[in-house]
Amino acid sequence: MDSTRQSAYQEERHHLERTLSVLESRLQELEAIARYYGTDFTEQALESAREKARQKLAKALVEPYFGRLDFQEEDSEQKQPLYIGKSGTEDEDSDNPLVVDWRAPIASLFYSFTGGDGPATYVSPDGPISGTVHLKRNLVVRNRELSRVVDTYVRGSANLGVTDEFLLYRLGENKDHRLRDIVSTIQSEQDQIIRAPKNTALVIQGVAGSGKTTVALHRLAYLLYQYRENIRAERMIIFAPNRMFLDYISGVLPELGVGDIQQTTFTDWALELLDNEVTPADPSPHLAYWFRPGPDRPSIHEQIPGLYKGSTAFKDLIDSALQYYDENGVPSQDYEPFPGSLLPAATIRHWYYVDNRHEPLARKRERTLARIKRWQEMELDNIWEAHLKKEYKKKANAKWRAFAKGWHEMTPLTFYSQLFDPAKRLIDFPPSLLARIPRPVAELTAKILKKKQAMWEDLAPLVYIRHRLYGISGLRFDHVVIDEAQDFSPFQIVLLKLHTPGDSFTILGDLAQGIHSYQGIEQWEAFIELFPEDQSAFYRLSRSYRSTMEIIRFANAVLSEYSESFRPAVPVFRSGEKVKLVRLSEGQTVDWVRKMAIRLRKGSSETAAVITRTGERSAEIHAALEAAGIPATLIQADKTEYAGGLSVLPVYLAKGLEFDAVLLLDVDSFHYDGGVQDAKLLYVGATRALHELWVLYEEEPSPLLKWEIGDFAEFVDGNI
Numbered sequence: 001m002d003s004t005r006q007s008a009y010q011e012e013r014h015h016l017e018r019t020l021s022v023l024e025s026r027l028q029e030l031e032a033i034a035r036y037y038g039t040d041f042t043e044q045a046l047e048s049a050r051e052k053a054r055q056k057l058a059k060a061l062v063e064p065y066f067g068r069l070d071f072q073e074e075d076s077e078q079k080q081p082l083y084i085g086k087s088g089t090e091d092e093d094s095d096n097p098l099v100v101d102w103r104a105p106i107a108s109l110f111y112s113f114t115g116g117d118g119p120a121t122y123v124s125p126d127g128p129i130s131g132t133v134h135l136k137r138n139l140v141v142r143n144r145e146l147s148r149v150v151d152t153y154v155r156g157s158a159n160l161g162v163t164d165e166f167l168l169y170r171l172g173e174n175k176d177h178r179l180r181d182i183v184s185t186i187q188s189e190q191d192q193i194i195r196a197p198k199n200t201a202l203v204i205q206g207v208a209g210s211g212k213t214t215v216a217l218h219r220l221a222y223l224l225y226q227y228r229e230n231i232r233a234e235r236m237i238i239f240a241p242n243r244m245f246l247d248y249i250s251g252v253l254p255e256l257g258v259g260d261i262q263q264t265t266f267t268d269w270a271l272e273l274l275d276n277e278v279t280p281a282d283p284s285p286h287l288a289y290w291f292r293p294g295p296d297r298p299s300i301h302e303q304i305p306g307l308y309k310g311s312t313a314f315k316d317l318i319d320s321a322l323q324y325y326d327e328n329g330v331p332s333q334d335y336e337p338f339p340g341s342l343l344p345a346a347t348i349r350h351w352y353y354v355d356n357r358h359e360p361l362a363r364k365r366e367r368t369l370a371r372i373k374r375w376q377e378m379e380l381d382n383i384w385e386a387h388l389k390k391e392y393k394k395k396a397n398a399k400w401r402a403f404a405k406g407w408h409e410m411t412p413l414t415f416y417s418q419l420f421d422p423a424k425r426l427i428d429f430p431p432s433l434l435a436r437i438p439r440p441v442a443e444l445t446a447k448i449l450k451k452k453q454a455m456w457e458d459l460a461p462l463v464y465i466r467h468r469l470y471g472i473s474g475l476r477f478d479h480v481v482i483d484e485a486q487d488f489s490p491f492q493i494v495l496l497k498l499h500t501p502g503d504s505f506t507i508l509g510d511l512a513q514g515i516h517s518y519q520g521i522e523q524w525e526a527f528i529e530l531f532p533e534d535q536s537a538f539y540r541l542s543r544s545y546r547s548t549m550e551i552i553r554f555a556n557a558v559l560s561e562y563s564e565s566f567r568p569a570v571p572v573f574r575s576g577e578k579v580k581l582v583r584l585s586e587g588q589t590v591d592w593v594r595k596m597a598i599r600l601r602k603g604s605s606e607t608a609a610v611i612t613r614t615g616e617r618s619a620e621i622h623a624a625l626e627a628a629g630i631p632a633t634l635i636q637a638d639k640t641e642y643a644g645g646l647s648v649l650p651v652y653l654a655k656g657l658e659f660d661a662v663l664l665l666d667v668d669s670f671h672y673d674g675g676v677q678d679a680k681l682l683y684v685g686a687t688r689a690l691h692e693l694w695v696l697y698e699e700e701p702s703p704l705l706k707w708e709i710g711d712f713a714e715f716v717d718g719n720i
């Protein structure tokens, strides 16, 4: 170690000791105060604040900070060293903070400063502040010990510019089975997204591995810090593609000291709002249908159920149907509960259309019926003869029940079924309205709804109808994150917009990974146009942090020939092994995978995946591994937890996940033909790998592998 580095280590060790001792004595002070378990509200609040502070200090004691930035404000004589950590702590002996929270405005310099001698600026609550950065340093503290000091910028130093050295060190590590926080290495283009203002709908197109999920989670932590006065964690929500993915990302927010944010799937959220009036149709046959390999795969066009029912055109149709129900559902005859008492139809209509005009549809009906009942009771009060009163009361109650029944009550499912199923039709919709629904869509949907089930694409319409019937109050969000948003429909976004008054959204995804094209979008404009122009912003993330250069270049090569609009991912300069294209003879794959799995277990990989083209093949491989005594987890559509280790899964369930090593199976001309759908699947599969990628085929390779082989991949035979 040269002397400069030695003195840097010494200085930082000294500083760490002092910081730890301050934190420790604060924690001891708090621990010395007896816990309060009484019922006094003020005391309870104070105890809760103390407990939070104890937990924060205990966490900070493990890793108080990860970076240092020496900054000199324009008018200041002195540079000030700022230590940046996951949470901030004041220094009682100094005006400067002991540790600056990474989300604080000044800490943005640590992420946005990318070198050069010019002034650096950050935006404080009082306006922009400029100055000079003298030093940017990454520090790794493990178990209270300083284990690494890396200077990424030293002003005036000839051979030091901002480099990726520290980032590369972090990316080179093996990952366990949870996504992690990246506070110490957030990149400038990611930081811009994390710190974007709250009341904007951000739409982010990011290549595979560009940190979209990670960035979204950090953005939530930032928003909670920055807007703590008017935003609440319980009113923020993350929509993720499935429960297993939620499990996979579940560690990040607690790591960032954030709790209580709702994390769910669109399906679970919708079913709860629908009070389980429907159950979700089993997704497995649906997935097997759309991901069937070979020539008889279904074609995709606007009129298929997923795309049609996700469109805003379908939402417009539902609006027209609801309007028709509103205008024609109210009974048109006068109401005569007993002889001599008459409520004119015009009065009923006035109560419904005028007096209750602000109420949602079902409430309008309920309130009008209740008012008729009250009117009827008053009418009965005018009858003095006891026997007549009794007789009329009975009559009137029966009349009221018949009247209410004739004015059909609608639930989300009954109303929705009206659109598709003639056998269930209670409302006489104009035929021209229903004719707008493509016939195969109507037939298929009627069949599913009959079983009180719903496909994914039925959920947004059902919840939308629910809101129009009962209202939406109490269901508002301060911020909504949608991950893998390319699989969402415009209808879903319109629905979530109703819940989110400030249009505060983070919508992220990758069109190149749009493998669910039977329900998702082709272009981000489909979402952007749903927001006012000045209330949305589009960002692009092009650098990929997950995989080695070789893997990224391989994945780019797979997709670039098949999609004109594809923009290749830019790898971080992290080199690894070449991608291995393994040629096997017929029937050899299972045996090869078995041998390789044993080898991987002995190696350094903490997580590995065998990725197949179909669900059946995954089950077959998993059974073979089990029979050989090799522990592995089979991942199917309904899996809720991600265990790490060795996983076996079909490629269409692999999105969002990552593994140290990946074996991609059956990349032959039958399973991955030359079409763009298969190219996207192969792209998704390949970009799951961090360090090692093996691509297997028997006999004839897929046309997707038939480009000129570069220096990033090599053909090998099956000898292990």
Ligand SMILES: Nc1ncnc2c1ncn2[C@@H]1O[C@H](COP(=O)(O)OP(=O)(O)OP(=O)(O)O)[C@@H](O)[C@H]1O
Residues within 6 Å of the ligand: 167, 170, 171, 175, 180, 181, 182, 185, 186, 187, 190, 206, 207, 208, 209, 210, 211, 212, 213, 214, 215, 510, 513, 545, 546, 655, 656, 657, 658, 687
């Ligand atoms: N700035 C960063 N520093 C260190 N690691 C990073 C950074 N950005 C992303 N990563 C890592 O890159 C990997 C990919 O991140 P993430 O899963 O968030 O990307 P993604 O864009 O959502 O990927 P995909 O679309 O493929 O699901 C993760 O391991 C994450 O920790």
